[in-house]
Amino acid sequence: MVWNxxxxxxxxxxxxxxxxxxxxxxxxxxxxxGIGSPKLNIISASEELSRLLYVNQDRHQCSIELxxxxxxxxxxxxxxxYALPIPYYKLTLYKGDKDVFTVFKDQHKIKxxxxxxxxxxxxxxxxxxxxxxxxxx
Numbered sequence: 001m002v003w004n005x006x007x008x009x010x011x012x013x014x015x016x017x018x019x020x021x022x023x024x025x026x027x028x029x030x031x032x033x034g035i036g037s038p039k040l041n042i043i044s045a046s047e048e049l050s051r052l053l054y055v056n057q058d059r060h061q062c063s064i065e066l067x068x069x070x071x072x073x074x075x076x077x078x079x080x081x082y083a084l085p086i087p088y089y090k091l092t093l094y095k096g097d098k099d100v101f102t103v104f105k106d107q108h109k110i111k112x113x114x115x116x117x118x119x120x121x122x123x124x125x126x127x128x129x130x131x132x133x134x135x136x137x
Contacts, residue, residue, distance in 0.1 A: 002048065002108075006080045019085040020070030037064040037122045040112040043100060049084070049108060052077045062110060064103075064122070066129060073103065073110060084108060088130040093123060 003012045029035050042060040045053060053060045055077050065072045070087040084105065092104040099114045101123050114120050 002052070002075075003083045003085070004080055005074075005083045016072065016083060016085045019087050020072060021068030023065075023067065032066070035066040038116065038118050039063055040114075040119065043111040043113060044109075045111070046107060046109040049075065049110060052082055062112065064126070066126065069133065071126060084110075088133045091126075091130060093127060095123075 001015075003016060005012060005016075024032065024035055039061045040063060042053065042062055044050075045060075052075060061076070063074045065074065067085075070085060070091065073084040073086065075082045075084070086103070086105040086108075090105050094102040094104070095114075096102060096111070099120070100111060101114050101119075102109060102111045112119075114123065
């Protein structure tokens with residue numbers, strides 16, 4: 001489910017934390033070398049996400065945040081911010097042609113450009129975290 005996170009809502013925070021875990025502490029963020037991706041240019045998205053994104057004519061971008069049990073894809077549409085929490089067990093990543101990565105969760109799909117080496121490294125970290133989480137479960 002895509003959540004509107006523009007305003008602080010305890011129920012929404014609880015649902016997101018249940019799905020992908022609580023945010024990392026400051027010390028953990030430092031140890032991991034950061035938990036957020038650079039801005040990612042969105043090439044295409046599933047229908048529900050497209051309706052949110054294509055309301056405005058700005059560049060369509062997202063960012064990804066690592067959590068202990070999954071990731072959160074953050075999207076902006078006009079003045080609102082949306083979050084798509086994806087637990088590792090529902091996360092599927094594909095690397096396509098010409099530096100394109102596709103992130104899947106159930107019916108949601110986001111295809112992003114990965115021309116920068118930092119972006120490719122971040123997606124490798126996501127796969128490493130998913131593998132590590134799966135081996136601990």
